[in-house]
Amino acid sequence: xxxxxxxxxxxxxxxxxxxxxxxxxxxxxxxxxxxxxxxxxxxxxxxxxxxxxxxxxxxxxxxxxxxxxxxxxxxxxxxxxxxxxxxxxxxxxxxxxxxxxxxxxxxxxxxxxxxxxxxxxxxxxxxxxxxxxxxxxxxxxxxxxxxxxxxxxxxxxxxxxxxxxxxxxxxxxxxxxxxxxxxxxxxxxxxxxxxxxxxxxxxxxxxxxxxxxxxxxxxxxxxxxxxxxxxxxxxxxxxxxxxxxxxxxxxxxxxxxxxxxxxxxxxxxxxxxxxxxxxxxxxxxxxxxxxxxxxxxxxxxxxxxxxxxxxxxxxxxxxxxxxxxxxxxxxxxxxxxxxxxxxxxxxxxxxxxxxxxxxx
Amino acid sequence: xxxxxxxxxxxxxxxxxxxxxxxxxxxxxxxxxxxxxxxxxxxxxxxxxxxxxxxxxxxxxxxxxxxxxxxxxxxxxxxxxxxxxxxxxxxxxxxxxxxxxxxxxxxxxxxxxxxxxx
Numbered sequence: 349x350x351x352x353x354x355x356x357x358x359x360x361x362x363x364x365x366x367x368x369x370x371x372x373x374x375x376x377x378x379x380x381x382x383x384x385x386x387x388x389x390x391x392x393x394x395x396x397x398x399x400x401x402x403x404x405x406x407x408x409x410x411x412x413x414x415x416x417x418x419x420x421x422x423x424x425x426x427x428x429x430x431x432x433x434x435x436x437x438x439x440x441x442x443x444x445x446x447x448x449x450x451x452x453x454x455x456x457x458x459x460x461x462x463x464x465x466x467x468x469x470x471x472x473x474x475x476x477x478x479x480x481x482x483x484x485x486x487x488x489x490x491x492x493x494x495x496x497x498x499x500x501x502x503x504x505x506x507x508x509x510x511x512x513x514x515x516x517x518x519x520x521x522x523x524x525x526x527x528x529x530x531x532x533x534x535x536x537x538x539x540x541x542x543x544x545x546x547x548x549x550x551x552x553x554x555x556x557x558x559x560x561x562x563x564x565x566x567x568x569x570x571x572x573x574x575x576x577x578x579x580x581x582x583x584x585x586x587x588x589x590x591x592x593x594x595x596x597x598x599x600x601x602x603x604x605x606x607x608x609x610x611x612x613x614x615x616x617x618x619x620x621x622x623x624x625x626x627x628x629x630x631x632x633x634x635x636x637x638x639x640x641x642x643x644x645x646x647x648x649x650x651x652x653x654x655x656x657x658x659x660x661x662x663x664x665x666x667x668x669x670x671x672x673x674x675x676x677x678x679x680x681x682x683x684x685x686x687x688x689x690x691x692x693x694x695x696x697x698x699x700x701x702x703x704x705x706x707x708x
Numbered sequence: 709x710x711x712x713x714x715x716x717x718x719x720x721x722x723x724x725x726x727x728x729x730x731x732x733x734x735x736x737x738x739x740x741x742x743x744x745x746x747x748x749x750x751x752x753x754x755x756x757x758x759x760x761x762x763x764x765x766x767x768x769x770x771x772x773x774x775x776x777x778x779x780x781x782x783x784x785x786x787x788x789x790x791x792x793x794x795x796x797x798x799x800x801x802x803x804x805x806x807x808x809x810x811x812x813x814x815x816x817x818x819x820x821x822x823x824x825x826x
Contacts, residue, residue: 514775514776576774577773577774577775578774580773580774581774581775606791608804609791609792609793609794609802609804609805610788610791610792610793611792612770612792612794612804613770615772616770616771616772616778617772617773617774617775617777621804621805
């Protein structure tokens with residue numbers, strides 16, 4: 349099994365600050381929220397985390413050190429590879445201060461490389477970038493790319509513009525040039541520099557944000573990347589969409605397919621239906637796979653029509669409260685979909701950087 | 709061999725003013741191509757969802773490349789009034805999906821009258 353979304357928690361901020369120049373550390377310590385990262389006005393009413401996991405005694409968090417994740421997410425879930433993704437630090441690209449963002453992204457990347465990767469050969473990582481400053485973001489990709497345990501560049505769902513906007517091209521090009529995927533993880537909508545989620549203004553409750561805020565940003569990036577012709581400009585670009593849901597995809601892509609012919613004068617470079625582009629370049633992490641009220645067969649039929657199982661890669665979202673445990677998900681899937689979704693699709697998608705360790 | 713049919717006076721056919729005639733149980737429309745000044749004759753039924761195609765427009769095709777580059781190309785398309793699907797005025801084929809094709813007919817002008825072979 350390959351898990352495309354294993355979150356690392358910053359249980360001890362000083363562990364990251366040690367990778368930041370001493371002249372800057374006090375600034376990060378003095379910020380109201382963790383290291384100056386923009387955070388949520390919509391707080392989970394109970395807990396962000398699965399409450400059955402052992403926690404770090406100081407921070408009360410699970411997943412704050414390599415040994416916890418090896419025990420809970422790799423051994424515990426039976427993962428051959430766990431791709432580490434930032435958690436709170438996903439918002440680094442939305443900090444108002446681009447210079448602090450660049451230093452923090454760099455430190456988070458160094459932290460993964462120095463304090464996590466050496467502990468287990470099954471760890472792979474995601475590169476954070478200061479997306480406020482495109483040249484700095486490209487430079488950070490160039491700096492990290494030689495370490496092939498980094499398999500993707502991680503961007504947040506919350507953003508200043510949808511990622512097909514030409515300002516982002518250098519970042520996408522740098523990732524593709526190094527054989528890195530670009531992962532867009534839902535979240536951080538409405539935080540820092542990001543626009544409000546929903547398209548209708550700020551929601552009131554966490555459940556609203558969690559239900560649509562995170563899905564809408566992923567939809568917007570998906571549509572933007574395809575419509576701008578991004579994959580014609582960067583044929584090697586591959587994009588993983590994480591935690592935005594999947595059941596909405598048939599409706600949205602069929603709507604996009606319906607429109608592209610009639611509206612083509614505005615985007616005449618779109619030379620095929622959006623769904624065809626999606627099938628070649630875009631993958632979806634499975635979690636949170638929607639509950640269907642007993643209509644799973646209908647969901648499989650709908651998803652098959654838009655390219656499943658090939659477009660799906662397993663993700664747990666460890667250690668979050670809404671994670672999908674691998675055995676539960678695998679048993680739910682049609683039998684013929686299990687192996688591709690739990691393993692093979694990620695191997696094909698990530699290519700040689702994944703370099704799956706031999707079975708234990 | 710199909711017969712030639714008189715569908716109207718050439719001077720009456722202008723952009724936005726097609727001539728539409730019933731020929732052998734089907735409607736055929738003749739439209740003015742503003743790019744060449746010539747005439748195009750197509751069946752008056754969109755193969756997508758059945759609109760009267762000849763109530764749409766005849767336009768010069770726009771092509772493009774990613775990055776916001778647009779180009780008017782040497783190709784005329786008939787654009788359906790309902791959903792904006794385009795059909796090549798010479799071949800009747802929808803460039804975006806060749807499974808969709810509208811019948812096109814030879815057209816000529818004789819003594820100010822428009823003749824369609826259908």
